Amino acid sequence: MTFQQAAEAHLDDVYGYLAWFTSDRFAAEDLTAVTFERALRLWHRFDPDRGSVRTWLCQVARTVALDHFRSERRRTRREELAAPPEAIDFRFAEGLSPDLEMALARLTAGEREVVALRVLLDLDAGAAARILGISATNCTTRLNRALKKLEEALHVAA
Amino acid sequence: MSQRDLVAELRAAHVEAPPEVRERVRLVAAGAPAPPRRFTWRRSLVVLVPVAAAIAATIVFTRPAEHQQTALEFGRPPVTLAPNVGAATDRAAKAFAVPSPKNRVQTYDATLSLRVERAHDVSDGVKRALRITTSLGGYSQSVHAETHGSSAVADLKLRIPRSRIQKAMAELAQIGTITDENVSTVDQTALLNNTDREIARLQKQVAALRTQPRSDENDRRIAALVTRIERLQRGEATTRRNAHYATVSLHLETPPVIVAQHKHGPLHGVGVALTWLGIGVVYALAIGAPGAVLLVLLWLGIRVVRRRRENALLQI
Numbered sequence A: 001m002t003f004q005q006a007a008e009a010h011l012d013d014v015y016g017y018l019a020w021f022t023s024d025r026f027a028a029e030d031l032t033a034v035t036f037e038r039a040l041r042l043w044h045r046f047d048p049d050r051g052s053v054r055t056w057l058c059q060v061a062r063t064v065a066l067d068h069f070r071s072e073r074r075r076t077r078r079e080e081l082a083a084p085p086e087a088i089d090f091r092f093a094e095g096l097s098p099d100l101e102m103a104l105a106r107l108t109a110g111e112r113e114v115v116a117l118r119v120l121l122d123l124d125a126g127a128a129a130r131i132l133g134i135s136a137t138n139c140t141t142r143l144n145r146a147l148k149k150l151e152e153a154l155h156v157a158a
Numbered sequence B: 001m002s003q004r005d006l007v008a009e010l011r012a013a014h015v016e017a018p019p020e021v022r023e024r025v026r027l028v029a030a031g032a033p034a035p036p037r038r039f040t041w042r043r044s045l046v047v048l049v050p051v052a053a054a055i056a057a058t059i060v061f062t063r064p065a066e067h068q069q070t071a072l073e074f075g076r077p078p079v080t081l082a083p084n085v086g087a088a089t090d091r092a093a094k095a096f097a098v099p100s101p102k103n104r105v106q107t108y109d110a111t112l113s114l115r116v117e118r119a120h121d122v123s124d125g126v127k128r129a130l131r132i133t134t135s136l137g138g139y140s141q142s143v144h145a146e147t148h149g150s151s152a153v154a155d156l157k158l159r160i161p162r163s164r165i166q167k168a169m170a171e172l173a174q175i176g177t178i179t180d181e182n183v184s185t186v187d188q189t190a191l192l193n194n195t196d197r198e199i200a201r202l203q204k205q206v207a208a209l210r211t212q213p214r215s216d217e218n219d220r221r222i223a224a225l226v227t228r229i230e231r232l233q234r235g236e237a238t239t240r241r242n243a244h245y246a247t248v249s250l251h252l253e254t255p256p257v258i259v260a261q262h263k264h265g266p267l268h269g270v271g272v273a274l275t276w277l278g279i280g281v282v283y284a285l286a287i288g289a290p291g292a293v294l295l296v297l298l299w300l301g302i303r304v305v306r307r308r309r310e311n312a313l314l315q316i
Helices: A003-022 A025-045 A053-082 A098-106 A109-120 A125-132 A136-157 B003-012 B019-030 B041-062 B066-075 B085-095 B119-135 B162-175 B189-211 B216-244 B268-313
Strands: B106-115 B139-148 B151-161 B177-187 B245-253
Touching (some): A003 A025, A003 A053, A025 A053, A025 B019, A053 A125, A098 A136, A109 B003, B119 B139, B119 B162, B151 B162, B189 B216, B216 B245
Parallel strands (some): B106 B245
């Protein structure tokens, strides 16, 4: 598989993962482009024997997203002193109920990340755990907690 | 809403990248170079490991066995080993075939060193040598034998009639394998002739003195001459008796143990290599293990710190 084919096949997956992870559409668009630029530089390191292209691209995307979170944290610390951040109206996906959209927005980035990997991208526990750098059991535990939190939030909204 | 319904709704959601992002990624992907041939370290190992093993095996198995050659040199006797006893006997008989004219008097000394296989053969060889000596009319002047475990040595001094020395040497040579031989003959005929002439001269003097009138002085001179003549005659008789018997110094011994110690099997090189490899591994473990433990602890610490920072970062 060439890089062009990989990019074409998994662009939506990477964008969706980053959009749910960051809960910021504009950031997700930029980070998606940065992810594929970095992936192109690292493409010679990709080994199909160690995992699928989608898993590898998600690992690259996660590194890019974490860098983004770090720089965002530094920036918001400075800016919060001057003015509080504006609330951004963001839709996670087409077809989700407003209550579910709101419940997703209340999750932490770590919880949204595991939901995106396991539910949205439908990765198995092993692949998701490899991306997160944790064990498969830990990954499943995180997912269950996130889903329970979503369920509780939906009950409250109902 | 149950958790199952929740997951179903989430899975039904569809996220699609905006067209401008798609266009940007296409531009990025268009700059990708043609995929080169991939030589990963795993694929390289698949080739390199068998090649390295083949080279190592070639070095180990084709190395000249220096130890074996040295051992053979050590173990090689001074004279070529002749397992054929008949050939050794012939050679011994030829070596001791020193001409002995019957009208001449000669003293004969021979040294014969033999190698036998076991310590028990040394004991048997001593008995056999004594039997040969007595059967030929000789006698043993001295016998000395020692045994140390699997090695043994014996030294015999045998006196054998000169006329039967060749037969004796041929039979003694059959006891073992000849490793050394030496013959020495000294002609005593001229010495005995001089003694005879001296005795004759002294006897003439005695006869001349006896023709003279008797006196104390004359009797004393005659007695001195007679004493001297008797002493010369005894010496002459001793020389002739010694020349009648040949002296044979027989040395029996077992092969040196060093030969057995240096025999190595075909896999000796592999054994030595593995021994040194084991020693190297032990040293590497002793020196490298503490460092490796420290590195592992450091890596675990860094990982824990990173994980905590990452979790803190994602709690937003």
